Amino acid sequence: MDIERQRTQDDLRGIIQGDVFCDPVMTQLYASDASIYQVQPMGVVRPQTNSDVIAAVQYAKEHEISLHPRGAGSGVAGESLGRGLVIDFSRYMRRVEISADATTVNVQSGAVLADVNRSLRARRRGYGPDPVTRSITTMGSVLATNATGSHFLRSGTARDTIESARVVTVDGELIELAKHSPSDDGTAGRFALGLSEIQQQFAPQLAKSSETKARGGYRIDDIVGSDGRVDLAKFIVGTQGTLAIVVDATVRTETIATHRGVVLLFYHRMELAARGAVSALRHGLVACDLMDRRLLQIARDTDPRYADILPAAAEAMVLLEIQGESLGELYDRLAIIQQDLCSGHEGAFASVDTVKQSERDLYWALSRRVIPRMYRFKRGEAPVPFIEDLTVPRDRLPETLTAIQDTLKREQTTATFFSHVGHGHLHLRPFLDLSKAADRRRLARLSTEIAEVVWQHGGQVSVEHAAGLSRTYLLPKQFGELWQAMGQVKRLFDPMHRLNPGKLFGAVLQKPNENLRPADQTIEVTADNRVIVEADHGIAAPVRDSNRSVPQLQVLQHWPASSTITSVARGCNGCGRCRTTSPDERQCPVFRASMREEATPRAKANLLRAVIAGKLRVDDLATDQAKEIADLCFNCHQCRLDCPASVDIPKIVGELKAQYVATNGLPLSDALIGRIDTVAAFASRVPWLSNFLIQNSFSRWLAERLFGLSAARRLPGVVRETYLRYATGRRWHRRSPHGGLKVAYFVDQYANFHDPDIGRALAEVLQQNEIGLYVPTAQSASGMARFTSGDLKGARRIAKRNTRLLADAVRAGYTILATEPSAVLCLKHEYPNLLDDEDAHLVAEHSHEACEFLWGLHQAGRLSTEFQSVDASIAYHQPCHLRVLDPIGCAPQLLKLIPGMDVQHIEAGCSGMAGTWGLQKKNYRNSLRIGWPLISAMRSAKVTSATTECSACKMQIEHGSGQATLHPIKILAYAYGRMPKIGSDLEGTS
Numbered sequence: 001m002d003i004e005r006q007r008t009q010d011d012l013r014g015i016i017q018g019d020v021f022c023d024p025v026m027t028q029l030y031a032s033d034a035s036i037y038q039v040q041p042m043g044v045v046r047p048q049t050n051s052d053v054i055a056a057v058q059y060a061k062e063h064e065i066s067l068h069p070r071g072a073g074s075g076v077a078g079e080s081l082g083r084g085l086v087i088d089f090s091r092y093m094r095r096v097e098i099s100a101d102a103t104t105v106n107v108q109s110g111a112v113l114a115d116v117n118r119s120l121r122a123r124r125r126g127y128g129p130d131p132v133t134r135s136i137t138t139m140g141s142v143l144a145t146n147a148t149g150s151h152f153l154r155s156g157t158a159r160d161t162i163e164s165a166r167v168v169t170v171d172g173e174l175i176e177l178a179k180h181s182p183s184d185d186g187t188a189g190r191f192a193l194g195l196s197e198i199q200q201q202f203a204p205q206l207a208k209s210s211e212t213k214a215r216g217g218y219r220i221d222d223i224v225g226s227d228g229r230v231d232l233a234k235f236i237v238g239t240q241g242t243l244a245i246v247v248d249a250t251v252r253t254e255t256i257a258t259h260r261g262v263v264l265l266f267y268h269r270m271e272l273a274a275r276g277a278v279s280a281l282r283h284g285l286v287a288c289d290l291m292d293r294r295l296l297q298i299a300r301d302t303d304p305r306y307a308d309i310l311p312a313a314a315e316a317m318v319l320l321e322i323q324g325e326s327l328g329e330l331y332d333r334l335a336i337i338q339q340d341l342c343s344g345h346e347g348a349f350a351s352v353d354t355v356k357q358s359e360r361d362l363y364w365a366l367s368r369r370v371i372p373r374m375y376r377f378k379r380g381e382a383p384v385p386f387i388e389d390l391t392v393p394r395d396r397l398p399e400t401l402t403a404i405q406d407t408l409k410r411e412q413t414t415a416t417f418f419s420h421v422g423h424g425h426l427h428l429r430p431f432l433d434l435s436k437a438a439d440r441r442r443l444a445r446l447s448t449e450i451a452e453v454v455w456q457h458g459g460q461v462s463v464e465h466a467a468g469l470s471r472t473y474l475l476p477k478q479f480g481e482l483w484q485a486m487g488q489v490k491r492l493f494d495p496m497h498r499l500n501p502g503k504l505f506g507a508v509l510q511k512p513n514e515n516l517r518p519a520d521q522t523i524e525v526t527a528d529n530r531v532i533v534e535a536d537h538g539i540a541a542p543v544r545d546s547n548r549s550v551p552q553l554q555v556l557q558h559w560p561a562s563s564t565i566t567s568v569a570r571g572c573n574g575c576g577r578c579r580t581t582s583p584d585e586r587q588c589p590v591f592r593a594s595m596r597e598e599a600t601p602r603a604k605a606n607l608l609r610a611v612i613a614g615k616l617r618v619d620d621l622a623t624d625q626a627k628e629i630a631d632l633c634f635n636c637h638q639c640r641l642d643c644p645a646s647v648d649i650p651k652i653v654g655e656l657k658a659q660y661v662a663t664n665g666l667p668l669s670d671a672l673i674g675r676i677d678t679v680a681a682f683a684s685r686v687p688w689l690s691n692f693l694i695q696n697s698f699s700r701w702l703a704e705r706l707f708g709l710s711a712a713r714r715l716p717g718v719v720r721e722t723y724l725r726y727a728t729g730r731r732w733h734r735r736s737p738h739g740g741l742k743v744a745y746f747v748d749q750y751a752n753f754h755d756p757d758i759g760r761a762l763a764e765v766l767q768q769n770e771i772g773l774y775v776p777t778a779q780s781a782s783g784m785a786r787f788t789s790g791d792l793k794g795a796r797r798i799a800k801r802n803t804r805l806l807a808d809a810v811r812a813g814y815t816i817l818a819t820e821p822s823a824v825l826c827l828k829h830e831y832p833n834l835l836d837d838e839d840a841h842l843v844a845e846h847s848h849e850a851c852e853f854l855w856g857l858h859q860a861g862r863l864s865t866e867f868q869s870v871d872a873s874i875a876y877h878q879p880c881h882l883r884v885l886d887p888i889g890c891a892p893q894l895l896k897l898i899p900g901m902d903v904q905h906i907e908a909g910c911s912g913m914a915g916t917w918g919l920q921k922k923n924y925r926n927s928l929r930i931g932w933p934l935i936s937a938m939r940s941a942k943v944t945s946a947t948t949e950c951s952a953c954k955m956q957i958e959h960g961s962g963q964a965t966l967h968p969i970k971i972l973a974y975a976y977g978r979m980p981k982i983g984s985d986l987e988g989t990s
Helices: 003-015 024-029 050-063 113-121 139-144 186-201 203-212 232-236 270-283 293-302 327-341 357-370 372-376 394-410 437-456 468-493 565-571 589-594 601-612 618-622 624-630 638-642 649-664 668-674 676-683 687-695 697-707 723-729 749-754 757-768 784-789 792-811 821-834 838-845 850-859 880-885 890-895 921-940 951-961 968-975 980-986
Strands: 019-021 043-046 067-070 085-088 096-098 104-108 162-168 174-177 245-252 259-267 287-292 316-324 350-354 415-420 425-432 519-525 530-536 742-745 772-774 815-818 847-849 872-876 901-905 945-947
Touching: 003 019, 003 043, 003 050, 024 043, 024 601, 024 624, 050 067, 050 085, 050 162, 050 174, 050 245, 067 245, 096 113, 104 113, 104 139, 113 139, 139 245, 162 232, 174 186, 174 232, 186 203, 186 232, 186 468, 203 468, 259 270, 259 327, 259 357, 270 287, 270 316, 270 327, 270 394, 270 415, 287 293, 287 357, 293 357, 293 372, 293 415, 316 327, 316 357, 327 350, 350 357, 394 415, 394 425, 394 437, 425 437, 437 468, 565 601, 565 649, 589 921, 601 618, 601 624, 601 649, 618 624, 618 649, 624 649, 638 649, 638 880, 649 784, 649 792, 649 821, 668 676, 668 697, 668 784, 676 749, 687 697, 723 749, 723 757, 742 757, 742 792, 749 757, 749 951, 757 772, 757 968, 784 792, 784 821, 792 815, 792 821, 792 838, 815 821, 815 850, 821 838, 821 847, 821 880, 838 847, 847 850, 850 890, 850 968, 872 890, 890 901, 890 968, 921 951, 968 980
Parallel strands: 043 085, 067 085, 742 772, 742 815, 815 847, 872 901, 872 945
Antiparallel strands: 019 043, 096 104, 104 245, 162 174, 162 245, 259 316, 259 350, 287 316, 287 415, 415 425, 519 530
C-alpha cells in the first residue's frame, strides 16, 4: 500500500466506526461490478451509521476525493465505479421499519428489495417497482436509478413511491428531503429555490421535451406543484448518487393482488410479437414482457421444465399478466385475451395460461432467471450490456425493433432482445468478444448507431438503469438545449463534481469502450505448469503497456484447454447473483452470515482475475489477507450450481488456498483437520480411551486451546471394528469373478470409523437386490478436508491412491458407490481437477451416490419394493454437496416407496456444518448462524426422526435440534426387514 492510501486508511479508521480499506486487495474487489468496466478506487468505506457517512463525505471534501455510493454492485453501466472512495451501504445499513398500517416503509440504502418485500408479505403489502435483480439490489440503488420493472403498468417507477428521503450533501450535511417551499430556510430551501429557478429558465425546452415524456437525466419537469412547493424527494430519485447520498427513505407500499393470471403467447416473428403485445395493452394488463428466441432457447437449455412449455418454432414470446378480485373474472378475461391475440394470420400460433401460483412463478422465472443466465455463453462472443437501457413510445416499438435489427445486420452482429412493452422499454445486448480490438471498436459504433435509431423514433437512452460509464456520453446530444440545465443542477448540488463524477453529467465523459475489464489476449502454459498471460487492458485506443507480461503464476490444479484458469476467472461477470438471501436458493451460506463483499463467490473470482491481469502481484496470494478472503468459502459448491454463468468458484478458491499453503504451509488446526481420518484410525485402536476423551469436558477444552476444535461440539465416538475390518471378515474385499450387477463401495471416514452400520445397511440393501459388493480395503478416506484447507499436495496423494484402486474395479465391471456425498463429490469433481489422467475421469464417470444409484434401479424396474410397512414420519434434509450431484433428490423419492412412511422434504438452506469447517472454534458461531433456519425447521417439524445422507449435516441437526438423524440407506434396510435394531430411532420409541 502506498503512503497516500495508508494515510487515508489511517485517517478514516480514526473517525469511522464501520470498515475502511485502502489496500490493493480489498479495493480490487470493488473495482468492478456487473458491468464490463473496471476502475480501482482509492478506498472503500462501509458505514455503520449516518455519522460514518457524514464523516466520510467531510473527509473527502477536505482532501478533494471523489465519492461513489454503492449497493450490491449489480449495476450493468458501471455506475458505482470510480477512483475515489466507494461507500458500500450493503454491509451494515440495512434497516427496514414498517409503519403501523404498512402503507409506508422506511428503508436504509443497504436494505435489499426482496428482504423489504418479505417483511411486508405478512401484511399483504409489497413495494411496487420490481426490477429483475430485486433479489440482490438494494433500495438505495432502486431509488438512485429510478427503477421500475415488469409491473410498471400497475406500480410505476420508484419516483412514484417516494415520500421523503434523508441525504448527506456534498458538504457533509444530513438533511431530510420532502416537499419544500423556495422560501424555506436552510439547505433544502436553497435547493428548492434553485430548482424552481432552473425550471422557469428552461420552461420552453421542458415543454417541448414533455411531448416525448422525458424520463432520463435530472428530472425537473414535474417536481414543482401547484402550490409552488418543490418535491425534492421525488427529484433526488434517479439522480444516481451524483447530487447527494441517500442514507434512508420512506416509500409507499401497495396491496398484493388477490388473484393473478398469466398468459404466454408464442409468435413466428418478433415483429408480430411486438405488435401483438402493443395491441394487448387495451385489455387492462398489469405487465407485458417480450422475449426473443435466444432467451427462450437459454430457458430450454438450463431448465428442462420449459422444454414442453416453449415451442421450438417460437421466434418470440409475450408474457401478459392481469389481476382481479375473483377467479371467475380472471378466467373470462384470459379467454378474451387469447381469443383476440391468437386470431388472424398475424396472431400468436400458440398460447398457455394459468392462475396457479406455482405455474405462474415458473412462467415469471423466464424473465427473472433467464436474463442473468445469458452469461452462460462460453464462446468468445457473449451478450454485452452497454446500450440496453432504451425506451420509445410503445406504439412505435415494433418499427424500432426492426430498425435496430437492421443496424445490427450492418455491423454483422446479433443481439438478445427483452422488452417491457407496457412502457416501451427495451433491454438489448449485442454479441461481442471484447478480447478483440475490432469488437471493442464495434461496441462504440453500435452504441452511437443504436442511440440514433432510438432518437429517430422519439425515444431515449438511459431511462431505467443508470447512465454510468456506458451511456453518459450520449446524453449531451440526447438532451440538446436541456444539457445546460443539467449542468446548472449539478452546480447547485455539487459544484466541485465530487459525487460520482462523470456519471449522468460531467465536463469529461468517457467513451463506452474505455476502462473495460482486462481481456486476456495470449495464454501460455509452460512445461512446469506455469501460466504466462499477455494482458490486454481492454482499452480501445492503443496504450503503451497494452501487452506487458504478467508475472508467472504456477497453477496447482489441472486446468484443461476448454476451461483455463484465465477463462474460468473471467467467466464471472460480477452480476452479484451470489449475494442473494432468497430462501429458494442456497448460495452463498457464508455471505448470508456476514453480508461482506469479500465473502461473496465473485470476490474470489475478482481476486484471481486481478492477479492474472497483473493488477495484483502473485505474491499477494500468499498474504494472510488473501487467505482470509479464501477462507470465507467452505466448499459447499452451491455457487457452482446456482451461478447464472456456471463459474466453478470452488475450483478458483481451491487454487487461492493452495497458493497460500504452498508458500506458508498449513496452520496447525487445518493440518489436524485435514488428517482427521488418520487421527480416527489411531483412536479406533483404543476406543475406550478415545471415547472417554471425546466425552470429557476437560479434554475438549484442551483440544480447543491447542488445536482450535470447538469445545461446544460433541465429536462422534469411534468403534473398534471399523467397516473395512468388518468387510474383510465378510470377504467383501475380494472381487467376484461372476458377472451381473456389482458395485465397489467407496467408504468415507464416518462410515468407517464412527458408524459402520451405514455400510452394513448398504450391504443389506444390495443383497436384497442381488447386487454383488466389493470393498477395496486399501482405499483411503476421500480427503475432502484437505481440499477445503488448500492442502492439494496431500489431497493429490490420496486421489492417486483411490483412483488407481477404483479404476481397476471399474475396468473389472464394478460401479462405484458412496454413501457420503462429499466422497462422491471428490470422485466426480475434485479428483479430476487434480489429476489429468484416464483413471480419474473413468472413476468420475462411473461413480454414484448410493440413493441416486438405487433410484436409477427403480426407474429401470430393477429395485425390489418388498418393503414392510413403517409407521413413521421423517424430515429429510438434502446436503449441499448432494444438491450439486442430485438436484432432484432421490432419497425422499426412495423413502416414499415404503408403505406408511411420511416424508417431509425440508428445504431450509445449508446446515452450516460444512464438513469439518463447523468443528473449529473460529467457525462455531457462524456455523450455527448459517444453519439456524434448518435447525428451527427441524425443531418445529412434527416428525419422529430426521434423515440426511451427510454425516456433518447429521451432527448439526442433532446438535441444534436434538432430533435423531438416520441415513436413508439405514431406513431402506429396516424397511426390507434386515436391520431391526434401528427401529427405535426411526419410530421415535427410544
